[in-house]
Amino acid sequence: MKIIREFSKGFWKENPTFRLVLGMCPTLAITTEAINGIGMGLATTFVLVCSNLLVSMLRKLIPDKVRIACYVVIIAAFVIIVELTMQAYFYSLYKALGLFIPLIVVNCIILGRAEAFASRNQVAESLADGLGMGLGFTVSITVLAIIREIIGNGTVFGIHVLGSSYLPFLLMVVPPGAFITLGFLLGFMNMAQK
Numbered sequence: 001m002k003i004i005r006e007f008s009k010g011f012w013k014e015n016p017t018f019r020l021v022l023g024m025c026p027t028l029a030i031t032t033e034a035i036n037g038i039g040m041g042l043a044t045t046f047v048l049v050c051s052n053l054l055v056s057m058l059r060k061l062i063p064d065k066v067r068i069a070c071y072v073v074i075i076a077a078f079v080i081i082v083e084l085t086m087q088a089y090f091y092s093l094y095k096a097l098g099l100f101i102p103l104i105v106v107n108c109i110i111l112g113r114a115e116a117f118a119s120r121n122q123v124a125e126s127l128a129d130g131l132g133m134g135l136g137f138t139v140s141i142t143v144l145a146i147i148r149e150i151i152g153n154g155t156v157f158g159i160h161v162l163g164s165s166y167l168p169f170l171l172m173v174v175p176p177g178a179f180i181t182l183g184f185l186l187g188f189m190n191m192a193q194k
Helices: 002-008 024-029 034-058 064-089 091-100 102-106 108-118 123-153 175-193
Strands: none
Touching: 002 123, 024 091, 024 102, 024 123, 024 175, 034 064, 034 091, 034 102, 034 108, 034 123, 064 091, 064 102, 064 108, 091 102, 102 108, 108 123, 123 175
16 A cells, blocks of 8 residues: 555655656756657656665665765666667657756756655665656656647647647747746646645
8 A cells, every 4th residue: 555655646746846846957948849758757767766776775785974976876877778778769859858868867856756765765665656756757747748839839749739720839839938837737736736
């Protein structure tokens, strides 16, 4: 039961984007297209799950004085794996996400989960937490990206859904559009919570 609770909290109660408001740099920068949201979300999920798993397994071996440095090294190793894999097999997505892939190393969601959860819990709970938080992040930035792409371009995953006569609302594909969309989604989440 505890594993299910740890997994599910990332989707609503402690959603990294809409509840904890963490990881805003990639959230606002790369969500111009839905495919970018899924790509960044899955890359972050992989790093989050693997780093939570390793931190939890090594939690009693890592000295307190160097724990943050050790967490960063662990996270960086998994980010390199993601970066090289994307560069080899998903090159167009790799180019679209650009600098934000290596910046996963310093994403506060991942470092925060390693410090606040994985370093204090068993492997199974840490795995469930990492998977839930990662998938919650993936869903939230993909929803944000879909809204921005539909309004900004009239497409979803590059497919025209609003017809060829739709005049794109270009504000949605520039940074202010990300802030506006995020603000509306945060407001919706707060209203739904009440």
